[in-house]
Amino acid sequence: MKLKDTLNLGKTAFPMRAGLPTKEPVWQKEWDEAELYQKRQALNEGKPHFVLHDGPPYANGNIHVGHAMNKISKDIIVRSKSMSGFYAPYIPGWDTHGLPIEQVLAKQGVKRKEMDLVDYLKMCRDYALSQVDKQREDFKRLGVSGDWDNPYVTLTPDYEAAQIRVFGEMAKKGYIYRGAKPVYWSWSSESALAEAEIEYHDLVSTSLYYANRVKDGKGILDTDTYIVVWTTTPFTITASRGLTVGPDFEYVVVKPANDDRKFLVAGELLPSLAERFGWENPQVVASYKGQELDRIVTEHPWDVEHDELVMNGDHVTLDSGTGVVHTAPGFGEDDYNVGIKYGLEVAVTVNERGLMTENAGPDFEGQFYEKVVPTVIEKLGNLLLAQEEISHSYPFDWRTKKPIIWRAVPQWFASVSKFRQEILDEIEKVTFHSEWGKVRLYNMIRDRGDWVISRQRAWGVPLPIFYAEDGTPIMTEETIEHVAELFAEHGSIIWWEREAKDLLPAGFTHPASPNGQFTKETDIMDVWFDSGSSWNGVVNTRPELSYPADLYLEGSDQYRGWFNSSLITSVAANGIAPYKQILSQGFVLDGKGEKMSKSLGNTILPSDVEKQFGAEILRLWVTSVDTSNDVRISMDILSQVSETYRKIRNTLRFLIANTSDFVPAADAVSYEELRSVDKYMTIRFNQVVSSIREAYADFKFLDIYKTIVNFVTVDLSAFYLDFAKDVVYIEGAKSLERRQMQTVFYDMLVKLTKLLTPILPHTAEEIWSYLEHEAEDFVQLAELPEAQTFEHQAEMLDTWSAFMDFRGKAQKALEEARAEKVIGKSLEAHLTIYPDEATKVLLEAIDSDVAQLLIVSHVTIAEGAAPAASVVFEDVAFSVERAAGEVCERCRRLDTSVGTHANPHLATVCDHCATILEANFPEAVAEGFEAK
Secondary structure, X not given: OEHHHHOOOOOOOOOOOOOHHHHHHHHHHHHHHHOHHXXXXXXXXXXXXXOEEOOXXXXXXXXXXXXXXXXXXXXXXXXXXXXXXXXXXXXXXEEOOOHHHHHHHHHOOOOHHHOOHHHHHHHHHXXXXXXXXXXXXXXXXXXXXXXXXOOEEOOOHHHHHHHHHHHHHHHHXXXXXXXXXXXXXXXXXXXXXXXXXXXEEEEEEEEEEEEEEEEEOOOOOOXXXXXXXXXXXXXXXXXXXXXXXXXXXXXXXXXXXOOOOEEEEEHHHHHHHHHHHOOOOOEEEEEEEHHHHOOOXXXXXXXXXXXXXXXXXXXXXXXXXXXXXXXXXXXXXXXXXXXXHOOOOOOOOEOOOXXXXXXXXXXXXXXXXXXXXXXXXXXXXXXXXXXXXXXXXXXXXXXXXXXXXXXXXXXXXXXXXXXXXXXXXXXXXXXXXXXXXXXXXXXXXXXXXXXXXXXXXXXXXXXOOEEOOOOOEEOOHHHHHHHHHHHHHHOOOHHHHOOHHHHOXXXXXXXXXXXXXXXXXXXXXXXXXXXXXXXXXXXXXXXOOOOOEOEEEEEHHHHOOHHHXXXXXXXXXXOOOOEOEEEEEOOEEOOOOOEOOOOOOOOOOHHHHHHHOOHHHHHHHHHHOOOXXXXXXXXXXXXXXXXXXXXXXXXXXXHHHOOOOXXXXXXXXXXXXXXXXXXXXXXXXXXHXXXXXXXXXXXXXXXXXXXXXXXXXXXXXXXXXXXXXXXXXXXXXXXXXXXXXXXXXXXXXXXXXXXXXXXOHHHHHHHHOOOOOOOOOOHHHOOOOOOOOOOOHHXXXXXXXXXXXXXXXXXXXXXXXXXXXXXXXXXXXXXXEXXXXXXXXXXXHOOOOHHHHHOOOEEEEOOOOOOOOOEEOOXXXXXXXXXXXXXXXOOOOEEOOOXXXXXXXXXXXXHXXXXXXXXXXXXXXXXXXXXX
């Protein structure tokens, strides 16, 4: 027998190298076959509900890193809730209607307007479902647990029917109306857009300063006076029907020395305007408040058929321009509101494709709206006072990346103003995990206009509205519910397969249709109405869920998107918010903090990470960053996370290896029987359990990461496991000292594995397969550990906190001795301690082998003053010298007893090791040990 064989060197088949890229799919297949998700739900049935409702990603293309962060975050929460006494089913979902799918088909050569609409919609559906399948596999590869066989998809008949019923509730309450208000219009998509479909970019525009001649001054202004106007959208002058002034602003009539005309501008802006227009010595000849100018009539610059009325409006500012705003009610919300108040015509001179229409005049008809500036300048003639190019923030279509226009077209709206206060009151009841999120959502609802819910597209859920022979809209409870039932049975495609009369209830009549003729709406619903109805299509209808949901978790952009539309529809229909809590996350940026884009070549695909590192590293990365803000990711960052994973894994491997001969039922030692240091580590570990449980409950992933990494690296690797080898390797296999540490090891191993399961389920299950004494077949079916407290816990923590401070000072003394070549390894040291009284009491109180804790061969606690060469601290001093004696070939300590044993077979070991060998290996001691 070799002397080395008498050591209890931990042995385990648990590999140091994880091999995650190849092993993860194997484990996931095993979980599917074992129906772990279903078993977890069965275990938790009857427990309090926790519903995290999945915001549906759009079904188009493989997932990106942002998707991965979102789904992993949800999975961590759902898993932790499932292991914490909650019934927490997770139903993944997909958003499947809308323009992006139409655009994909168009790029594939499909010509929507040249084919049968029903056939086209079936193509859209098939494409969407193929993308659902693709993304489902992507999400499952991340280790996300859920009811993947029964997700919710916004194109299914049951979902579409539920959406129609939400619309019906809003219509019943009078919240749905038709109007021709200006809306965000995307000429590039040929459709109205919602606020959530708008993004802002800088745009260079031509701004014009021009003058309208007064036609009827109402006894205030002469007809040789010109009111000066400013615009950044020259094309809208073709639809200008008025001029708006601020009622409380001061306006002046001026006569420049170098112009025969008189001009009216805001008095405050006169100096800057005079310089811009080149006016020489402009003399103020009169001054008026804006309210005095009300209903003065001016000539349109060139359109003799339309005069322009001066109006008062609170939206006018003096930040720029002239203090006078030209007003085209068909091309702006403020213009529309003031125009309606004054009874102006709502003229629209641009069509759905951005081309000027006949009513813009023959000089403009057919031109693209952005190209008409030269024509406008020509038509203005000497009324043009100045022009300049300006760069300003402007709304763009978020899909096509093209600028939009405001354009009044007949649309269907959901009134927000009618129940705005109800929505705001519900926001106050919601828990926001970022207070700024509450402010943001509150302000958005407070300031938003009514919601345009109609879209002039094909791929979506039809608005369930009929028209009588005279054009009267029909949307009664009876008709809407009938449509909902048809959709539930056939899907919304039936709307396009049947005539209007065949979609109405049998025998339906209406006084406005004496001939029994009806038509149907051809617009579809805004896709935000689709996803915003998911609280009804999923949470309120799936039997395993409960409404309202406990949590919505999405990116911070969803305050104007899904959080917003869901809130409006839920409050409109039921008077309550659809969620109790909102947790938002930032965006994923590259390693330099720049936005990821294919053109920059800085994107990272989850599949690339899985191939190189494994999904587990991506999951750990999610916990390593503050997801409430924008986060960075790169292969270098992931490589660093991989090193942290390796540290965690190998620490747990050490615990596995050194408890492989430990049978908890037979070998565990009670807390009262533990040594002081083992009690301290038990208490310290339970603090970790408590912190992690609390962080899971508060969705604070970064706190979990920091707590685990700090405990593994500082408490375990740098302290407890560092000196533990001198116990678990050296002492007798069944000795009390070894069983004491193994008891703590095993407790930490089992509980850490459970605590890590929501984050690292693959690794946790791999570890669990080595824990043969645990009852559950899979750790995913276990519960998170509860934190324990112990008698005299506070005093124990105080004592060991003081010792750790003392240990840090001792390590500094050893480090200095190493630097001076007094010692090499710390086990070569003889450390002499010169304590003050408090330190002496401390060393007695810890009731442990101080030399073992400090990993030195000998410790002497001396009386009196420390020698001059000592390392001195305020409360203790140390001197370090090389320990006397020889190196014990078994424990590697320097000891004077080495070579003194009467038995020559024990000549190379110290007395302590000799005693262990005699008790545990008597035959080997008698026969002697083999040479190294």
